[in-house]
Amino acid sequence: MKAELDPAAAGDAESLAITRMTSAEIADVTRIERASFTTTWPADAFYNELSTNKLAHYFVGRAGGEIVAYGGIWVIFEDSHVTTIAVDPAHRGKKFGEIMLLHLLDEAIERGASWMTLEVRESNVAAQRLYRKYGFTTVTTRKGYYSDNNENALVMWAGNLKGDLYRARLNALRAGLRAHR
Numbered sequence: 001m002k003a004e005l006d007p008a009a010a011g012d013a014e015s016l017a018i019t020r021m022t023s024a025e026i027a028d029v030t031r032i033e034r035a036s037f038t039t040t041w042p043a044d045a046f047y048n049e050l051s052t053n054k055l056a057h058y059f060v061g062r063a064g065g066e067i068v069a070y071g072g073i074w075v076i077f078e079d080s081h082v083t084t085i086a087v088d089p090a091h092r093g094k095k096f097g098e099i100m101l102l103h104l105l106d107e108a109i110e111r112g113a114s115w116m117t118l119e120v121r122e123s124n125v126a127a128q129r130l131y132r133k134y135g136f137t138t139v140t141t142r143k144g145y146y147s148d149n150n151e152n153a154l155v156m157w158a159g160n161l162k163g164d165l166y167r168a169r170l171n172a173l174r175a176g177l178r179a180h181r
């Protein structure tokens, strides 16, 4: 069976097996969502994204068979946008967030994106560090963007995703992740 030949496909405890999110997985995703964000998407929002938004691409990551991460993007011609990304708090610091971001970038590039944007809370240092590792820089600040505490959002951007330089950067980071396992 595939799982025995390829442990990563089954999602062993140390690796993340990424597949497209299905509606059957939304309950697990919202569990992680509630543990990860102060303002959360209801299950309906994920359901609508999966069922009606043709521009949306959502993924879950499994480790040891359990859903421990998810992420999503919109791809509109050359433009891509990270709508969400999170890792179960019990499984953070194991490179799962990084593997998911790399997957979102690969997917966006494959679908023709030349740049990727996202918003991140000014206080969310961990996520910002992850994004900077992948070449994102802050292009502007949206004042009071988050309504729960009026926190500013940094708008981060990575460009020229299809260029040789960025491809080389991704490949080096990908090799680093392999070495980590």
Ligand SMILES: CC(C)(COP(=O)(O)OP(=O)(O)OC[C@H]1O[C@@H](n2cnc3c(N)ncnc32)[C@H](O)[C@@H]1OP(=O)(O)O)[C@@H](O)C(=O)NCCC(=O)NCCS
Residues within 6 Å of the ligand: 036, 037, 085, 086, 087, 088, 091, 092, 093, 094, 095, 096, 097, 098, 099, 119, 120, 121, 124, 125, 126, 127, 129, 130, 131, 133
């Ligand atoms: C941001 C998040 C997805 C990172 O996932 P993770 O699996 O814990 O992170 P990884 O183990 O993959 O770490 C990858 C990189 O992220 C950064 N990072 C992760 N955790 C960090 C921390 N606690 N402090 C500083 N940097 C951190 C580092 O750059 C790290 O690379 P390094 O180990 O080479 O330094 C996770 O913390 C999370 O789910 N947070 C809550 C939801 C959220 O904020 N999502 C982003 C919304 S914009």
